[in-house]
Amino acid sequence: MNLNAAWSRKLFANSLIQYDNFSGDLQANVRIDWIHSPGADLFIVFNTSYNFTGDDDRFDVRNALLNNRVGIAKLTYVIQL
Numbered sequence: 001m002n003l004n005a006a007w008s009r010k011l012f013a014n015s016l017i018q019y020d021n022f023s024g025d026l027q028a029n030v031r032i033d034w035i036h037s038p039g040a041d042l043f044i045v046f047n048t049s050y051n052f053t054g055d056d057d058r059f060d061v062r063n064a065l066l067n068n069r070v071g072i073a074k075l076t077y078v079i080q081l
Helices: none
Strands: 002-006 011-020 025-037 040-051 065-076
Touching: none
Parallel strands: none
Antiparallel strands: 002 011, 011 025, 025 040, 040 065
């Protein structure tokens, strides 16, 4: 599932959520982009991964195991001389 949202021309977000029923992995990626000036952006990215395999192979949130959780920030800026 892919979700996109825009609050203004300078602030928007998109997310990608995937579930693999063979391995039982659920992965989510959320990226927020703020364009603070032309050619300059602030990106904030969150990645997370859970595993839902249990004894009975059913999708149960109570059996979720956290595999990975990462937060990243990136600032780009253009200097004109």
